[in-house]
Amino acid sequence: MRYKYFRLNVVLRILALLILGYSGFYILTQTHFWLxxxxxxxxxxxxxxxxxxxVERSRRDLTYFLLSIKQNDFSNSFPYEKTDELNFAFHEINQVMKNLRNEKASNYLYLQTVVEHVRVAVLCFDEDDKVTLSNKAAKELFQKDHISSLASLAKVSEEIASKVEQLKSGERELVKVKVGGTLLNLSVQVTTFKLQNKDYKLVSFQDIKNELEEKEIESWQRLIRVLTHEIKNSVIPISTLSEVILQVFKTEVQAKNNSQTEAEAYQDIVGGLETIEARSKGLAHFVNTYDQLTKVLKPEFSTVQLLPLVNRIENLFKPDLEAANIDFKVKVDPTYEVNVDPNLLDQVLINLVKNAIEAIKDQPYKSIQLSTRLEQDKVILSVRDNGPGIPDEVLDNIFVPFYTTKQSGSGIGLSLSRQIMGLHKGSIxxxxxxxxxxxELIF
Known part of the structure; x- marks a missing residue:
């Protein structure tokens, strides 16, 4: 219709030109009405x-419309009338392109929201090892506000950057690294893809420390159950038998008059049996001490405020803190509440404060601070000391049962603390x- 109207409009104008031209020429040459x-x-x-x-307006509108498409600018409108089908077509195409652009923006926003929502750290690298996509979890994991390239990731950890470079598409590897003083067990997985003739590498980083700890605790508990059973079966009869023999010897020898040689033999036998008894009892105590690691604790949950609980721990250690001249600080939000077994949490805090006191015993200025904060809707209670720190080779083993660097330590305190936090669906x-x-105790 628009093109018929366009032709008709042009034809009528041309006819008008011909008629006016002919009429004007005729009047000018054949009459005296030259005006x-x-x-x-x-x-x-x-x-x-x-x-x-x-004629040129249609060409100009078409050129303007095509340039708008090239520049991805669909903000301009094309007013039209019922007979103006060209501008109507421009208007319709412009609306379609606007809808496509809005849909593209919505899809990008949707994808960005999903990427930001997932708790798995994600980084995407282009052919030049530049980061084209990163999410909030990645910034939190690597403790950097901006990761621009693989070189920038290498500043956080050269080992992680090396693994990202080496891994091929579909491969996954477990990397144990220390980031910002925190030991992480990262599952690193790589996927490669091509987009607009460019190669990209999508890398995900997931800290599976909690999952590994649960499996580790379960394995240790199975092992300790077996060891406890076997050692108890051996120790108890030895201890009982040694007590009986010792009692018989004491009774028999005291009832008879023996020579000096018999007395010396008696002393040797008694001494040996006493040693057997002492070591047997010591071994039994050893087994009973570690046996608590295998017992399935049953927490009795209740909602408690952290501040009174922390104050109770402070009062418990007050004599030791004053004797050691320790500056004990409490910065706990009085509004924070957690659903825990207060007795089990007391046990965890007592162990952590004891360790802190031990760690700072040689410091000129001794400080221990208990504080709280809220991160990602999780309450975090931290126990911090100003000691010399834990060496890396020790840090990797501190939650392993029986592992200790103290001469009189049992090596179960931190392992039991981790187990208790696991029962509370939390972590340490x-x-x-x-x-x-x-x-940090994370609830």
Whole structure:
């Protein structure tokens, strides 16, 4: 319809030009009304200019529309009338392109929201090892506000950057690294893809420390159950038998008059049996001590405020803190509440404070701080000291049952603390540097 109207409009204007031209020429040459021919020629010029502008307007609108598409600019409107089908087509195409652009923006926003929502750290590298996509979890994991390239990731950990470079598409590897004083067990997985003839590498980083700890605790508990059973079966009869023999010897020898040689033999036998008894009892105590690691604790949950609980721990250690001249600070939000077994949590805090006191015993200025904060809707209670820190080779083993660097330590305190936090669906993390150590209870 628009093109029929366009042709009709052009044809009518051309006819008008021909009629005006012929009429003006005829009147000018055949009559004396030359002024009429002047007005006819003037009208001819006006119609001719209008015809040129009318034809060029369509070309100009088309050029403008195509440039708008090229520049991805669909903010301009194309007003049209019922007979103006070209501008109507421009308007319709412009609306379609606007909808496509809005849909593209919505899809990108949706994808960005999903990527930001997942708790798995994600980084995407292009062919030049530049980061084209990163999410909030990655920034939190690597403790950097901006990761721009693989070189920037290498500043956090050269081992992680090396693994990202080496791993091929579909491969996964477990990497144990220390980031910001925190030991992480990262599952690193790589996927490669091509987009607009460019190669990209999508890398995910997931800290599976909690999952590994649960499996580790379960394995240790199975092993300890077997060891406890076997050792008890051997120790108890030895201890019982040694007590009986010792009692018989004491009774028999005291009832008879023996020679000096018999007395010396008696002393040797008694001494040996007493040693057997002492070592047997010591071994039995050893087994009973570690047996608590295998017992399935049953927490009795209740909602408690952290501040009164922490104050109770402070009062418990007050004599030791004053004797050692320790600056004990409490920065706990009085509004924070957690659903825990207060007795089990007391046990965890007592163990952590004891360790902190031991860690700072040789420091000129001794400080222990208990504080709380809220991160990602989780309450975190930290116990921090200003000791010399934990060496890396020790840090990797502190939650292993029986492992201890103390002469009189049993090596079950931190392992049991981790087990208790696991029962509360929480976790325990440690950060250590030369400026001190911080244990964080995450609820």
């Amino acid at each position: 009429v021919s002047f007005w006819l020629f003037l009208a001819l010029i006006i119609i001719l200019i209008g015809l040129i502008r009318y 993390a440690v950060k250590s540097s030369s400026e001190g150590t911080s244990f």
